[in-house]
Amino acid sequence: LRTKYGDDWVKISRMSIIEEGSGEKTLWPERFQNKTNGVTQRRWLAFCNPPLRALITQRLGSEDWVKDLFQLQGLRSAAGDPVFQEQWRAAKHTAKERAA
Secondary structure (H helix, E strand, C coil): CHHHHCCCHHHHHHHCCCCCCCCCCCCCHHHCCCCCCCHHHHHHHHHHCHHHHHHHHHHHCCCHHHCCHHHHHHHHHHCCCHHHHHHHHHHHHHHHHHHC
């Protein structure tokens, strides 16, 4: 902004994306939209950690969770299960060893 408007600090302050007071602080507010459908979480679980994917799929009974992240709520019933907890830790450990 300084390159374009020089030392016009009032204008620069109005256009700043950093909240420095009250009022609109974005140059083009319609361009800054954060919407997600969970694809990042699903990709991480489904493609970056195959052992964890297999464990989740086994517990939930299908791979439908890959397309519907809310199905992961079905894992809540296993949260207190010591066997499942150990399987979860083992899956994470396997993935960490592979990454290392």
